[in-house]
Amino acid sequence: MEFSGILNLFRQGKGTARSHMKNLIELAAVDGNFDDVEYDLLRQIAKRNGVSTSQLESIRSNPAGISFEIPTDDRERFNQLYDLVQMMSVDQNVHEEERKLCNLFAIKFGYPRPKVKELVETLRLNIINGQTHEEAFKRSALLLR
Numbered sequence: 001m002e003f004s005g006i007l008n009l010f011r012q013g014k015g016t017a018r019s020h021m022k023n024l025i026e027l028a029a030v031d032g033n034f035d036d037v038e039y040d041l042l043r044q045i046a047k048r049n050g051v052s053t054s055q056l057e058s059i060r061s062n063p064a065g066i067s068f069e070i071p072t073d074d075r076e077r078f079n080q081l082y083d084l085v086q087m088m089s090v091d092q093n094v095h096e097e098e099r100k101l102c103n104l105f106a107i108k109f110g111y112p113r114p115k116v117k118e119l120v121e122t123l124r125l126n127i128i129n130g131q132t133h134e135e136a137f138k139r140s141a142l143l144l145r
Contacts, residue, residue: 017049019069020080021059023105027087031095041090045083070109077109078137085123094124112144119143 024045028038046056059066071077084105088098099120106116122143126136 016069016071016076017046017051018055018059018066020049020071020083021046021051021056022063022066023068023080023084024087025060025063027084027098027101027105030097030101031093033091035091037091038087041087045087068108075137078140079133081106081109081111081120082123082127082133082136085120086127089124089127115144 021042024042025034028034028042043053043056046053051059071080081102084102088094088102102120103116106120107113111119119140122139123136126139131139
């Protein structure tokens with residue numbers, strides 16, 4: 001692969017990471033209560049995705065400046081959905097608007113509409129029950145067959 005192709009992949013990854021942070025912020029705020037436990041999780045996910053605290057604050061203060069991007073890689077798509085479900089679940093108080101938004105993101109990511117509710121609920125239960133990310137990935141793959 002040429003250098004310009006590698007650079008393009010890097011830029012796409014950064015754009016997708018910013019889009020993911022915007023999605024997480026939107027999900028955390030949809031219930032009208034963006035609390036500390038949600039913000040702590042957001043910072044952890046941002047760090048894992050190479051998004052600095054200042055970039056995160058910029059996204060939070062100007063979400064309209066970030067366009068929605070669908071991850072092209074299946075694993076990254078799963079990772080982002082998992083993070084969204086984790087954000088929905090972290091405060092142990094799942095609101096219907098959060099659930100609807102998670103379902104909508106799953107549909108936008110290309111998951112089959114008839115299986116979305118079950119997929120999101122399966123991920124939520126996996127997270128609550130302390131199963132690993134990898135275990136949740138395997139269960140989701142079985143569900144989506």
